[in-house]
Each structure stands twice: as C-alpha cells, then as structure tokens.
Amino acid sequence: MGNGIQYRIPSAFLSFPFLLFVFLAIPSQHCTASDTLTQSQQISVGQTLISSGQIFELGFFIPGNSSKQYVGIWYENIPIHVQKFVWVANRENPLTVTATDSAPSSLTIGKDGNLRLLDGMNNTVWSTNVSVHSNNSIAVLSDRGDLTLKDTVSGLILWESFNYPCDALVPGMMLGMNTKTGEKRVLSSWLTAEDPSPGKFVCGITPETPPQGFMWNGSRPYYRGGPWDGWRFIGIPDMGQGYTNGFNLLPDHQQGSVYLTMDTNNTSHLKIMILTPTGTLKIVHWDEQVKNWYVSWQAPINPCDIYGVCGPYGVCNKDGTPICECVKGFVPNSTEDWRKGNWAGGCVRKTELLCQKNTSSLASSGKAQNDGFWKLSDMKLPDHFKYLYYEDSSGCQQWCSSNCACVAYAFVTGIGCMVWDRGLMDIQQFSFSGNDLFLRLSYSELGKDKKNEKFVISFTTISGVVLLGGFMYGLHKWRANERLKRENWRKDFDMDDTMDTSRDTLQENVQSSELPIIGFDKILVATDNFSTTNKLGEGGFGPVYKGKLEDGQEVAVKRLSRHSGQGAEEFKNEIILISKLQHRNLVRLLGCCIEGEEKLLVYEYMTNKSLDTFLFDATKRVQLDWVKRFHIIEGIARGLLYLHRDSCLRVIHRDLKASNILLDDDMNPKISDFGLARTFQVTQELANTHRVVGTFGYMSPEYAMGGLFSEKSDVFSFGVLLLEMVSGMRNTSIHYHETYLNLLGYAWELCNESRASDLVDEVMVDSCSLFEVMRCTHIGLLCVQDYAADRPTMSTVVLMLSHEIDLPHPKQPTFTIQGLSNADLRSQCNKIFSMNKESLSIVEGR
Structure with missing residues (x-):
C-alpha cells in the first residue's frame, strides 16, 4: 500500500470476524488521509479515501447485519447507525469473504487504467469498464461525493459515479436522459434496508415535453409528480416554488437531453433525496444538533398519490368519502366494482358528444360547436397529455374545440397548451396549488347547470336594476368631468411624425x-x-x-x-x-x-423595482447578500435558457442589463423589456442588422462593431451582469480604478494575479461562500470572451452554476486594460461608454 490512503475501521465492521480480519490486513505504517487513488496504491478493508473538505468518504462497508461486503460512498462525519450510503459500486455483485481467500478484497486501478474491485481470489467483481487511451489514470473523490476517474495526461474525466446513481440524489448529481445517446440516469431503490442490490422501485424523468417526474414499480407507473412548469413539478402541490425547492430542470431539445438537479447554496447543510425500498421518495436533511436526519418532504403520502387509483376519468380526493368519484358527465364503468372500493376500472361518458354522433352532418350544420367545456379547478392534471408548442390560451381552446378526439385541455403558466385525446388518468383534487382542467362535455350535460345559472343571473339582474338607476346619474356626471380632463390633456400631446x-x-x-x-x-x-x-x-x-x-x-x-x-x-x-x-x-x-x-x-x-436600484446603490445593496445574488443569477440564467432553447419562439433579448431585471416581493428576478428582442428560426445561429441598438458596456464585440447577434450576444451580456453582481460595480464605470477601462479588464487582471477575492463586493465579504463567488467570477469571464464561439451556451452556463461541469480557462478580453495611462484616453472612454442608466445605440439613441 502506498502512502496517501487513510486506514480506519468503519463502524459497520465492528463484528469479531471482521475486526480480526481488518487488523491482520492493516500494515503497521502510519498513513495520511487523501482524496486520490493512484495506480501505485490500492484500498483494502479498513482503508478509505476522504474528500479534500472531509465531507465524503469511500471504502468498504457491510450494511446492517448482512454478511455481504460492498464498496461505497458515505458522509464522513455522520455516525454509522444513521449513516446514508449515497453510492454503491458493486451493488449487484457483493463480496463474500471466505477462509479460502488468499488476500483481502481491494479497490485498485488496473493496468488498463480502469478502476477495479478485486475479491480475495484476485477476481474482478466490478470495474468502470471504459475505454482508456492511456494507462495514466487516477481516481479522485470530490466534496460533492462524486468519484471520478481522470486521465492525468489529457485531464479528461473518463468515468464518474454521478453518471451511475443508486438510490440517492445528492446536490450536484443529475437525473435524466439523453434520447440521442440512449443514456438514462435514474434512482433505483435498495432491495431491502440491508441489501443494496436494485429493488423494484425506480424514479426518474420522462422524455416527453414538458418532462414529468415519475416513479415506477417494476414496469408499472406508481407515482407521478406531473410536468415541469419552469420552477416545479405541478403535480406536487407542496413542493414549493423556484429557489425554495432547490430543484433545477435543464432541458436541451437540440441535444435531446433533460436533466434534473438538486442544489443547495449552503455546503455545510447536508440534504439528499432517497428512494426507499418500500417506494417512498424522501428529501432528508441532517440536523447537527440532534445528530440525526429529518424528513422535509416525501411522496407518496396518501392513497390518492398512487398512480391511477381511480382509473380513467376518476378523480381522487384524499378528504372524500369514498376517495374516488367520476368527473362531471361520467359514471362508473362498473357500479358493482365501484361499491366494493375497486375503482381501477374508472368511469365512462354518460352522454355521447354531439361531434361523435355524425361528424359530417353536424359539421355542416354547425351543431358540433354545441359541445362545451366544464372547468375543474385545483386539479392534478392527467397523464398522457399532448403539448401544443405554439398555441396560446385561446388557441388552445379553439384547437380542442375543433378536434372531436380532444377530451380536455389546460393552459398552464410556464408550460403552455396541453391537450388530452384519451382516457384522463391519474387525476387528483388538490386543496391548493392545482391547475384548471377544461373537460369536454355534451351540451345536455352543460345545460342542466346552465338552467341554474340563468336563474341566478336573472335574479341578480333584477336586483341590480334597482341599484343601477340611482347610480347612473352620479356616474354620468363623473364621466363628463373625466372626458373634459382627457380632451384638455390630449390637446397637449403631439405624436412625432x-x-x-x-x-x-x-x-x-x-x-x-x-x-x-x-x-x-x-x-x-x-x-x-x-x-x-x-x-x-x-x-x-x-x-x-x-x-x-x-x-x-x-x-x-x-x-x-x-x-x-x-x-x-x-x-x-x-x-x-x-x-x-x-x-x-x-x-x-x-x-x-x-x-x-x-x-x-x-x-x-414588481414591488422591488429593478436590480440596478439595489445593486448600484450604496445603502440598498447591503440587502443583497450572496444567497440572494446567487438566486437572482440562477433565475436570470434560467430565463435566458428558456428564451434561447425552450420557448415556442427562439428569442435573442439584445438588451440584457441590470435595469431590465425586475425583482418581485421575494427578490425573484424577471427579465423585462423585449422591445429590442428578435426571434430566430430553430436552425438559425446568427443574424445581422444594420441598426445596432442596445446598451454600451453590455454589447458583445461582434454586435457592437459588426451588427452580428446570436444567442452568444446575450451570453456576453449575462457575463457582464454576473461580474457586476459579484463586485457591486457597473461595468462601464472607470472611477473605481485608474488602470482599467471597465470591470471586465479589472476582473481579468485580478483573476490572472490570483487576487479574485479583491473583486468581491465589500458588503457581502463576510456572508458569502468565497468558492462559489470565485466560480461565478470565472463563469462571468468565460461569458465575456471576445469570440462568440469561445463563449458557453446558456444551457452550459446553467450547468456551470450548478457545479455540474468543470470550468475551462477563459481567454483575456480585448480592449479591457488601458495600455496608456493618459487622461485623454480616459476622457474619451467617459464619452463613449454610458453609465448603464439608459439604453444607448451605436447608430441611434434609445
């Protein structure tokens, strides 16, 4: 055994046979902790790798009272009796120690450069099994809990445990799939609490648009979280919204991929999502004071959460007696089964739709329009939807009305138009935070309720007439006065020719x-x-x-x-x-x-107005601690990703800046001012304009000087905004330093001299995570590189912000460091660059 591996005995081994085995296996030399395994080393029973921040540990373990041995990753400072094993290498091939073993089991890097788990007879039980072009590889355990196999020559990551999840999702790990490559990343439960082998429950993301969170029991649907609306899965009413739930969904339609991540800004706060052997998905947090885990969310928690419990067209209400009932206009498929509490057969339509009776004759007579829609509020929307990319709310209804096969529709903020053309499955009545579902019914079903509505309307109208007479005189006088004011006001208005x-x-x-x-x-x-x-x-x-x-x-x-x-x-x-x-x-x-x-x-x-009113104000910017700033950064990135890749229109904003970011009551960011935005075709990458408009300091070089704009133009603006968020300084202000034309040059020079911490806004130095701030600075510099091809896409930026991928080294931005320190040049710059208070144009003012 070479130096660098720590010898320790995990509490899972404290049984006499293994204590004896461990002590016989451990050499007498003293070794220091390390996060790296090289080809000259191996890990045996009693030895572990520990991540550099002493957060995660990798080694051999035995779960509970089992006799099987595994290699896995767990939290380094958590007692073994409440330990959570977040990853297991050989979950399908456990080690069994026997008296005939000639040597202890070991984890090593083989001659082919792959990680290998060897049993006592030197047989390979598990391997990374990847193609390695050289045998110069090392294994590193990161503070995220990711075990990576790296090529020391090229620096490339050859394999990583995050790509092969077990039953736990830790911050930074991704669940999802790539339909082009066939890659799938899902959680699979342990078979039992003491057997890590894959159980019967699997949890993942569906490939449809928009994606859904799903759990399967074998091949059968078991629990459904509903489609993603940009902030949450809408079938989970208590999930929370935006930054409160800590989840991010990263779809990339061009790459054919969609991934879900769980992130936390506080690295000292341990939070994981676990899929239990009994099919319960839990989010658990570590409580350092009581030294135990507590559950903040879990599902399913009631009978209505089980997929399709009420069958097609049956709606489940956990507070109902019984919990299942048919939606309006439908009756049980089998009354006898329904009485026995067997609702799986669902419901059938009571009255046939007019458009189904004789489509041709009804279409010519116009009677097909008599079918209408009944609104169901606060619903968990059904499964098996179709997504209509380009339809707005009225177009959604019109599409469904003109297609007799359409049985229901919904228009959801953040998603758009969803329609159903088959049995509505897995509907649930929520008490809050549900969505409106518009169910297609025949005219006769709607008419019964319309009679009551007519009575109510008639009664209300008669009562209103009595009050209306007394109100009309006062209203007439008030409107006359307002009309006079408006006419006088309009005389002063002269529209530009x-x-x-x-x-x-x-x-x-x-x-x-x-x-x-x-x-x-x-x-x-x-x-x-x-x-x-x-x-x-x-x-x-x-x-x-x-x-x-x-x-x-x-x-x-x-x-x-x-x-x-x-x-x-x-x-x-x-x-x-x-x-x-x-x-x-x-x-x-x-x-x-x-x-x-x-x-x-x-x-x-927006109660809090725009971002610049806080960020560049000497007193207000104290309210923007790093957690709030990072939330704002993430929100802007997700909004841009939607514009560039996930909206029905592919949009380039062209004027992204602090004053165009509005903040709501909870300081959540909203991109505004689309007056300069332009749409692209899906296959179009670049456009040209003879009318360059926007704001100096945020414009990319290719746009400012050549009129060329693309997604990468917005990425440049985002990079500038990111550096402003870190520093609290405007990009085009040169008053904070005499040497640099703008913030970009200042940030580059500080990073180049390993003094990036000097860039951090002094009001948040004590409250921020320096590592995270430095990473954001690095990302900002990658975004403001001169050549558009060098800049990352917004989908890559979102991954970078979530710590999903390593960061390449940025190239130095041009025209950022002032070569001559003469007053004339600085004066020129003052004239050229605006202070970002209003949008300016190179060709024309704005």
Missing part, C-alpha cells in the same frame, strides 16, 4: 396576439392621469407609471414616448413576443392599450 407604424397595423398585431385590451379610461384612472407621483422611471421606450386597476391589482404602465423614433416598432415587437412567452423568470404582460395616438403596455407590478 417619424412614427413608422400606423395605428391600424398595431391594432392588427394586438388582435393577432390575443392580448387583453385595457381601455384608456381605465388606465387614466389607474395612474391618476399619469401623475408624477406615480412615475416609476423612464427608459428609451418612454416613462413607466405605477397604477392600480379596478380590481385592486397593482400594475406598471409603460407609455410610448412621443419622441421615440423606435417606440412604435418596439411596442409592436413586445406585444408579439412577450404575449407568447410564459416563464417564471420573465415579466408578465397583462394587457395593452391603443387609443388615438396613445400606445401603452400594462405589466405586473
């Missing part, structure tokens, strides 16, 4: 986008006639006002500037784009208004 988009054209675009139109009168009331006290700010598009609609909802109203030559084009572009985009990290457009010369956009109101 250079506006290149007509009112009629804009009206057509609004109608085609099916965006709600809000009356100008309502906007005037909401904003108190655009009073200065309600003004939130002003950008290149025009002023933005805070308002409150009639229903009490607070909104932000963006009003087209009369002096903006680009305004109408931006207005049209934003309507077309953002009305079709649905993601948690994109600001939501609620409606618009075109009346006379007025053109306005109405957005959800």
